[in-house]
Amino acid sequence: MGNKKDRGLKKALITGITGQDGSYLAEFLLEKGYEVHGIKRRASLFNTERIDHLYQDPHEEDKRLILHYGDLTDASNLIRVVQEVQPDEIYNLGAQSHVAVSFESPEYTADVDALGSLRLLEAIRLLGLQDKTRFYQASTSELYGLVQETPQTENTPFYPRSPYGVAKLYAYWITVNYRESYGMYACNGILFNHESPRRGETFVTRKITRGLANIAQGLEDCLYMGNLNALRDWGHAKDYVRMQWLMLQQEAAEDYVIATGQQYSIREFIRWAAADLGLALEFEGDGVSEVARVTAVEGEMAPAVSVGDVVVRVDPRYFRPAEVETLLGDPAKAKTQLGWEPEITARAMCAEMVAEDLKAAERNALLRAHGHDVAMPQDL
Numbered sequence: 001m002g003n004k005k006d007r008g009l010k011k012a013l014i015t016g017i018t019g020q021d022g023s024y025l026a027e028f029l030l031e032k033g034y035e036v037h038g039i040k041r042r043a044s045l046f047n048t049e050r051i052d053h054l055y056q057d058p059h060e061e062d063k064r065l066i067l068h069y070g071d072l073t074d075a076s077n078l079i080r081v082v083q084e085v086q087p088d089e090i091y092n093l094g095a096q097s098h099v100a101v102s103f104e105s106p107e108y109t110a111d112v113d114a115l116g117s118l119r120l121l122e123a124i125r126l127l128g129l130q131d132k133t134r135f136y137q138a139s140t141s142e143l144y145g146l147v148q149e150t151p152q153t154e155n156t157p158f159y160p161r162s163p164y165g166v167a168k169l170y171a172y173w174i175t176v177n178y179r180e181s182y183g184m185y186a187c188n189g190i191l192f193n194h195e196s197p198r199r200g201e202t203f204v205t206r207k208i209t210r211g212l213a214n215i216a217q218g219l220e221d222c223l224y225m226g227n228l229n230a231l232r233d234w235g236h237a238k239d240y241v242r243m244q245w246l247m248l249q250q251e252a253a254e255d256y257v258i259a260t261g262q263q264y265s266i267r268e269f270i271r272w273a274a275a276d277l278g279l280a281l282e283f284e285g286d287g288v289s290e291v292a293r294v295t296a297v298e299g300e301m302a303p304a305v306s307v308g309d310v311v312v313r314v315d316p317r318y319f320r321p322a323e324v325e326t327l328l329g330d331p332a333k334a335k336t337q338l339g340w341e342p343e344i345t346a347r348a349m350c351a352e353m354v355a356e357d358l359k360a361a362e363r364n365a366l367l368r369a370h371g372h373d374v375a376m377p378q379d380l
């Protein structure tokens with residue numbers, strides 16, 4: 001699947017190109033005229049749904065999106081791909097990115113999220129590309145974990161609270177270390193939660209918008225949730241990938257916090273998504289045995305729901321062994337130094353996500369009404 005021809009275009013290599021951010025970043029860089037290379041994992045089913053709209057026939061001579069099989073656990077593969085591509089920029093977005101799953105698979109998470117970053121940095125160094133290739137590390141607000149000050153800035157001490165956070169802490173520091181040791185242009189974007197209609201179905205925002213849209217259409221009865229009190233600073237993935245690129249276009253490599261500076265609870269996000277479906281909710285209980293009941297139904301988006309229905313229940317199985325209760329970022333450095341401003345609010349993003357998930361739910365409800373089997377995976 002390689003591309004041997006050099007056309008003098010700027011080349012980017014994206015790990016995690018099949019994920020939420022990878023897909024938006026690939027779109028963004030293609031629009032900027034880059035030749036975009038991506039590493040995808042071999043899977044038993046197609047796993048390129050988020051980038052299929054960017055797909056170009058591999059036989060086309062002038063294609064600018066090129067995929068390579070690979071894995072962040074496989075150093076020789078990474079070296080070979082970096083050698084073949086000779087990228088100007090590497091965006092290391094690949095990761096086992098689910099915090100709750102990292103408690104189930106801590107070693108794998110460390111291998112991919114911590115050592116994966118080291119393997120890429122070493123590939124750059126071993127191939128003598130340290131003066132050519134700029135490196136972006138997808139760092140995270142999970143580094144702050146048990147927060148030491150609010151709002152969090154580039155100088156706030158870290159205190160990760162999950163195997164994911166700890167693995168990303170290694171990746172953060174090894175990126176700083178390679179910058180300081182070898183003069184590499186390597187930087188960390190400390191990104192707070194960012195979402196979109198392409199968000200994985202098991203992250204909280206998408207679980208809510210998809211679950212409530214399915215309930216509205218009668219495909220599911222109830223949404224089972226974990227800690228509704230957690231507070232997050234949510235932005236839109238589209239705004240955040242623009243920033244990833246900007247960070248690699250500066251004179252000197254530096255680390256930046258990317259956030260909106262606003263925070264909301266999970267409960268609030270549920271209220272928004274319900275409202276976007278014409279449902280008003282009342283929460284009853286204490287966070288452990290809490291439920292949300294419908295108090296009003298407006299319009300025709302939720303034909304399967306009636307006043308009095310319980311549509312959300314807390315299920316302690318979704319509680320984490322250690323929780324990050326509150327995150328709120330201060331993006332002042334990104335705003336002043338890079339002129340970055342987030343354009344899409346969390347509220348508008350929620351509406352966009354509900355609209356997309358409602359379309360899918362309506363399609364599935366129609367298929368079911370015509371006798372087709374429609375499976376709804378729910379153990380999320």
Ligand code: NDP
Binds near residue numbers: 016019022
């Ligand atoms: P996703 O989970 O949507 O995407 C993760 C990507 O990594 C997928 O393409 C996945 O491939 C790939 N991947 C997983 N394991 C491996 C592996 N062993 N080798 C190679 N690739 C692998 O994450 P996001 O797009 O949301 O996030 C992008 C990055 O940013 C991640 O590193 C995440 O930890 C970090 N981050 C995300 C934030 C957010 O709020 N979204 C905030 C801060 C940081 P496949 O499709 O095959 O599973």
Ligand code: GDR
Binds near residue numbers: 142203226320325380
């Ligand atoms: P997070 O995102 O852990 O912040 O990591 P997630 O959406 O999974 O959780 C946010 C908060 O919601 C609470 N929560 C639930 N979470 C999930 N997934 N499912 C539930 O049912 C549920 N109920 C309540 C969680 O406990 C948590 O407090 C994301 C990932 O994208 C990371 O890769 C990234 O680094 C950080 O954001 C910034």
